[in-house]
Amino acid sequence: MRSPRLLAAAIATALAAALLWPASPASADLNGPVMYGNPGDVPIIGQWSLGGDDIGVYRPSNQTFYFSEGYSPLVYGNPGDVPLVGNFHNRPLSHLGVYRPGNQTFYVQYKDPVMFGNPGDRPIVGDWNGDGIDEIGVYRPGNQTFYRAGYPPITFGNPGDVPLIGDWNGNGIADVGVYRPGNQTFYLTGYNPIRFGNPRDVPIVGDWNGNGTDDIGVYRPGNQTFYPF
Template sequence: MIRKKTRTAAAAAVALGIATTALAICAGPAQAASVATWDKVAQCESSGNWAANTGNAHYGGLQFDLPTWQGYGGTQYAAYPHQATKQQQILIAEKVLNGPQGYHAWECWPNTGLDTDRTNPYPAAASSVGVFRPSNATFYLSNGGYASFGANGDVPLSGDWNGDGKDTFGVYRPSDQKFYLTDNNSTAVKQPKYGNPGDVPLVGDWNGDGVDSIGVYRPSDQTFYLTNDDNATEVYHVKLGVLGDKPIVGDWNGDGKDTVGIYRPSDQTFAMTDSTTGGTTTTHNFKYGNPGDAPIKGDWDGDGRDEVGVYRAQYSDFIEATFDGGGVYSSPRYGVNGDIPVIGQW
């Protein structure tokens, strides 16, 4: 149960897993609440401390008790609520909000908007295209944004490094095998060193916690080496593909976790897995593109699931595929010859 200043009989019933009809009618289906509303609830419940653990048997910003956290699936993120990210706590709170108690699970609901808000806190956003121009080390986005970051010779990256739901820039510097990652598109807040010379840098949310981590693909042994969120410790290594294949990672089934795949330039074949630990078993296999194309991926339609595509450098064309390569979703043209494609949910 969520922390209550006064435990009522109804609260005890839900804590025991008893969903009474009267309680369900009282609360009603709340559907969703914005991050701003959850911040108001957390401010009242825990003074806005999303890592709260004061010894009162209730944890985190929204003061879950352990049975509620476990019962609504919180342990997929962390054993205890206060060990989970803010986003993960809110995602579990959304499930509670749609449960028998609804917003009455929090005594702090009055004056927060929790009873009237119907806003999805983390709506899926469609990916947008952009480019990195090596000549001036500048990112240019098709939505009009731009920023100088990195240096000529860097490999451009984009990812959500802090779990706020928005991608920001990063670069990988092959000369020192370091990742330079920024939360504001201007200042590197993380500079982890990972991999070996000749590795291909990767970015993905391997564990579904809403925060992207780094990794590399080693062409010499066709193996993906993926780190956890401290961006230093290997947590997965997966061998996939053959010499000459190009790595590609994405959330191919919409479960919130990125998994690995390869693109074979020799025959324009994509082959992706739905499990980071799935070994060589691929679940999505199809041909797409022309010889000379470079593989890309993004959530083109905002449905929470990545699709692939190709970048045709001679025309600066991003040719986005429908799911599993059945057709062309869109084909925006952006940038100039010599640019490197960059895709993100800005």
């Protein structure tokens, strides 16, 4: 995601699902499976270098972010936090953060903490207005609703779905979607469903080819491998 938006991803969204449900690329041209990380890691997607999205993992056991492309690991957060990745400062590269479920608070690098959401919510991150800066939000599993800070809520999906955020059409504005673990299917607003992955896979979202449009994929915890669609 040029300016990553998951949960994701994914990111935060998919990432949150990996920690709370268990759900952020080797480079912008992720054109095949890539193995990265250790058992128990959570996938993250972000822009660590100019050019496009990269892969990484968050290790809950030591609250550490590990990045592909040879960058040094970064310790950030507390035990139980959910990792976040986003363009929170309108700069070329991604910044990191965490969401603390115990107090429903977002902690982002170089920004003041923000409390948003209710107990049981899952954090999401996306550019809701196309200004190039990612904002926070939450997905509420109880009513399948996306709550975007400062913008109207969107209800989408079924009980048990995993929330997704991405720019599906390349217009610079984040859209919503869900991944249905029961049938390994992605449901993206405005598009036909796409079945991809295996049971127990974790959904991921990123711009794998650098064309300005976010694509789907999965991370397979059993072999610590990223599979782009």
